[in-house]
Amino acid sequence: MKQGRPLSPHLQIYRWPLAMVISILHRFTGVVLAVGALLLVIVLVSVAAGPAAYEVVRILVSSLFGQIFLVLWTVALFMHLFNGVRHLVFDAGYGFGIDATRNSGILVIVATLLLTVVVWSVAWLNGRFWI
Amino acid sequence: MHWWMQRLTAAVLVPIVVWLAFSVAMLGSASHEAVVRWLQSPVVMTLLMLLVVTTFYHTKLGMQVIIEDYVRGWLKAVSLILLNLICVLLTVVGIAALLKIVL
Numbered sequence: 001m002k003q004g005r006p007l008s009p010h011l012q013i014y015r016w017p018l019a020m021v022i023s024i025l026h027r028f029t030g031v032v033l034a035v036g037a038l039l040l041v042i043v044l045v046s047v048a049a050g051p052a053a054y055e056v057v058r059i060l061v062s063s064l065f066g067q068i069f070l071v072l073w074t075v076a077l078f079m080h081l082f083n084g085v086r087h088l089v090f091d092a093g094y095g096f097g098i099d100a101t102r103n104s105g106i107l108v109i110v111a112t113l114l115l116t117v118v119v120w121s122v123a124w125l126n127g128r129f130w131i
Numbered sequence: 132m133h134w135w136m137q138r139l140t141a142a143v144l145v146p147i148v149v150w151l152a153f154s155v156a157m158l159g160s161a162s163h164e165a166v167v168r169w170l171q172s173p174v175v176m177t178l179l180m181l182l183v184v185t186t187f188y189h190t191k192l193g194m195q196v197i198i199e200d201y202v203r204g205w206l207k208a209v210s211l212i213l214l215n216l217i218c219v220l221l222t223v224v225g226i227a228a229l230l231k232i233v234l
Binding site: 027030031033034037038040041044045047048050051054055058061062074077078081084085087088091115119120122123126 | 138141142144145148149152153155156157159160163164166167170179183186187190193194197221224225227228229231232
């Protein structure tokens with residue numbers, strides 16, 4: 001192989017395109033939420049099982065670890081939700097083109113962070129949670 | 132069919148999920164009594180039953196695509212069967228828990 005030739009792509013200075021990052025995150029958050037759905041059922045079962053079982057779940061969820069987990073859960077949930085809506089718009093035939101997909105991608109991230117902050121502000125103002 | 136159901140369940144889940152997030156934020160670390168009282172409201176019970184069914188249907192459809200993309204051979208068949216069993220099981224358990232709370 002000849003030396004000094006330009007290599008393509010330059011992996012060390014390669015920046016992941018936003019569209020790619022969001023696409024990967026959509027799958028990743030989907031799998032995370034599948035596990036989250038299992039936890040939702042566990043919570044429901046604990047409520048059905050009675051106060052003692054529910055108390056265990058309540059203490060776990062109210063712990064610092066539980067709260068951090070819940071924050072990450074809401075981020076994953078809203079990210080998947082907003083990007084899902086973005087995909088529904090794509091399916092309807094709108095929002096194609098490099099600028100449009102980029103802008104909607106940024107919008108997904110902003111909306112995710114915003115709704116996460118709003119929901120946790122409600123929880124915090126309600127005064128029951130740690131964070 | 133798969134494609135349409137994935138979109139349909141997504142559209143149904145969007146409002147329910149936003150509603151649930153705010154509801155749980157309002158509930159906070161509520162007592163068992165308060166949570167049961169909340170769950171026993173007909174609107175909450177109906178929405179949560181719809182949520183459980185729709186969530187696991189949507190989960191099944193999404194995970195199925197991921198398995199079909201990355202898993203090959205006999206492991207693929209086993210994974211898909213397991214996926215279906217787990218999703219059906221969790222739907223039934225979730226609905227049963229809700230029924231026990233409301234009845």
